[in-house]
Amino acid sequence: MSKLFKNNFLTDIYGISDIIKSKDYELKDIDDISKQFTKSLGVETVSQNNKSINTIEKSVDSSIEVIDNTINTDNKSLDTSIGTIKHSSNTVEKTVVASTNDMVNKSIGVPPLQVLEALRKEIENCSKCRLSTSRTNIVFGDGNIFAKLLFIGEGPGADEDKAGLPFIGRAGQLLTKMIIAMGIKKEDVYIANIVKCRPPNNRNPFEDETAYCIPYLHKQIATINPDYIITLGSIATKYLLNTNEGISSLRGRWQSLTLNGVDKKYQVMPTFHPAYLLRSPNKKVYVWQDLQLVMKEMGLPVK
Numbered sequence: 532m533s534k535l536f537k538n539n540f541l542t543d544i545y546g547i548s549d550i551i552k553s554k555d556y557e558l559k560d561i562d563d564i565s566k567q568f569t570k571s572l573g574v575e576t577v578s579q580n581n582k583s584i585n586t587i588e589k590s591v592d593s594s595i596e597v598i599d600n601t602i603n604t605d606n607k608s609l610d611t612s613i614g615t616i617k618h619s620s621n622t623v624e625k626t627v628v629a630s631t632n633d634m635v636n637k638s639i640g641v642p643p644l645q646v647l648e649a650l651r652k653e654i655e656n657c658s659k660c661r662l663s664t665s666r667t668n669i670v671f672g673d674g675n676i677f678a679k680l681l682f683i684g685e686g687p688g689a690d691e692d693k694a695g696l697p698f699i700g701r702a703g704q705l706l707t708k709m710i711i712a713m714g715i716k717k718e719d720v721y722i723a724n725i726v727k728c729r730p731p732n733n734r735n736p737f738e739d740e741t742a743y744c745i746p747y748l749h750k751q752i753a754t755i756n757p758d759y760i761i762t763l764g765s766i767a768t769k770y771l772l773n774t775n776e777g778i779s780s781l782r783g784r785w786q787s788l789t790l791n792g793v794d795k796k797y798q799v800m801p802t803f804h805p806a807y808l809l810r811s812p813n814k815k816v817y818v819w820q821d822l823q824l825v826m827k828e829m830g831l832p833v834k
């Protein structure tokens with residue numbers, strides 16, 4: 532290789548080297564510029580954005596946790612409510628079943644006469660309310676224990692208290708006439724009262740007295756199992772149907788009665804009490820209208 536060629540070659544080499552050096556310099560510049568550019572435009576913003584994203588993520592996580600807790604709390608409340616409802620439902624069911632079982636167990640397979648006689652003995656010894664202290668006799672009820680039609684009054688008067696039988700005074704005689712006018716015999720129906728002992732001075736029975744006594748009547752109804760019931764007067768209607776609606780508004784309209792443990796709806800016709808008719812004879816026409824509704828329903832000829 533000639534010296535000239537060698538110098539040129541070296542010059543070329545050095546030249547390239549310079550160029551490379553120059554490029555290195557430029558690359559450093561570019562690197563610095565890039566770092567500055569990244570720093571000024573990118574990194575801090577990205578970092579801040581990352582921080583913001585982290586904050587948002589934490590906030591979202593926190594919200595999700597709150598929602599989860601709320602759902603858990605709601606579920607617990609719901610579970611508690613369901614538990615309470617189930618408990619109440621069970622309690623009511625057990626009470627009704629106990630009442631039903633009591634009534635059915637005592638009556639199942641036992642002839643109605645025996646059930647009623649056992650009930651009569653129970654009532655003869657009853658002292659659940661104050662009326663027990665002034666009675667001469669209990670007035671249990673009387674009539675056909677297989678009757679389709681049951682009459683219910685409010686309670687015994689003086690004559691009934693003495694005899695121990697329902698509706699034997701003047702009002703009772705009028706009731707007998709009403710029954711005969713319907714085309715049936717007195718022996719074909721059953722007659723009972725809301726309370727079995729006479730209230731002093733023929734006053735109306737008090738709420739607590741009827742509350743103590745009415746389960747006896749319910750058992751009589753369940754045992755005799757009539758299809759139709761006629762309530763006589765406001766007191767009998769009020770306590771049998773558990774209503775405060777007046778007799779003048781209820782009379783002449785069929786009502787429905789259901790008893791705990793008895794899978795039957797009794798049809799009830801409220802009408803005026805015979806004692807009221809003795810004082811207000813002009814009301815007899817309404818009672819006759821009510822009795823005719825019952826006759827029609829029973830398939831008896833309506834005159």
Ligand code: SF4
Pocket residue numbers: 654657658659660661662663669726727728740743744
């Ligand atoms: S009225 Fe009824 S509850 Fe009261 S003592 Fe007579 S039977 Fe018992």
